[in-house]
Amino acid sequence: MRGTSQRSLDAVLDQVRPVLDAAGAETVALGEQLFAVLDAVDASSSLRRGLADPSRDAADKAGLVRGLLGERFDARVVDAVVALVTQRWTADADLATAVEALAVEATLTDAERREQLATVEDELFTITRSLIGSREARAALTEPGITPERRVGLLRAVLDGRGDAVTQALAERATLRPRGRRFVATLDWYGQIAATMRSRLIATVHSGTSLDAAQVARLESLLAQAYGRSIQLNLVHDPSLLAGLRIQVGDEVVDATVLTRLADARRRLAG
Structure with a gap:
């Protein structure tokens, strides 16, 4: 999978990973349900085309998914599939492969948890x-x-x-x-x-206020530069924090100001 399809999958994974991390032992069941969705998509070429059709309204495709999966599937699975079908895919088959990738990652998340x-x-x-x-x-x-x-x-x-x-x-x-x-x-x-x-490194970010998309992107960039690896952010709203952020990467707690200096130092060394 390349180009547009890979970018679409990456965008959905960014949304779904925090949900999987919070699911605990339930990730195994979520993976099984995603594999069941994959089997249904593989079994019907018309369904696959309809869900991947770039000319079809995203809200219409989301409604189709919710109508098909309904109450038979976990709401987290339904939301993940909705996120997939509202993205753009280079080929119909790429959508099915993306469902498989989510199912595999959900299953592997149980091993990661343990x-x-x-x-x-x-x-x-x-x-x-x-x-x-x-x-x-x-x-x-x-x-x-x-x-x-x-x-x-x-x-x-x-x-x-x-x-x-x-x-x-x-x-x-x-x-x-x-x-x-x-x-x-x-x-x-x-x-x-x-x-x-x-x-991937996982960074848990505690903040007193909700971060907007631009702030999250900036923080991801700073952490990636500081640690030299891709970062997954787990955001936690903590009303006890009156200002600033509390960032924990593994056993290390990182102050936002220190993080900025660390990222700047890494850039200077690289240059």
Whole structure:
């Protein structure tokens, strides 16, 4: 995914990530529901075209999503899908891939919450490497004549009870719904999403007043410059703060004034 579609996905991820972080153990269920939405979008080309149609009014598409998902899906899932369909997509298939990316990230967020994201990334990598070295196992997991139940059974035999629950869930998903990709390629992509998540820093920002979009963008830029990495902001309204901000990155509490000086110093060093 590139260009407009990638920018659209990035914009939605920025909205959805704080919701996932706040969901706790519920992220597993949210991921399952997003995968269910993906299956519905994949099963109907007319639905996919209608939701991705750039000439269709965004409010109309949002209404279609809310009407289809209704009360059967968690409101957070409905809001995430609405956010997706109101963006622009280079191709209809990109919208479906974006739903998949959200579902994978929601599932991986559970591992991140339990501080097992690095473990899951390593396990996904190990599975892909072992399958690359075994043509027989690879063929068994992808052979179209084998029933889905049989494929899952073969995968579980390969895993032999090892691995995090998130690793097993994503591997089974890749086995049952490859979406036109090879099993190894799908697992590799899931692993890349995990690696991207691990490379992000999370900054929790406490403020006495609500920050507008320009202030949030400025703060993200300052933090990214100061730490040399992409930053995810979790915003917390704290009425006890009469002025200023309280910013925590990991175990470090950063004063906004110090942050500005740190970013300026990094720019001077880079120049």
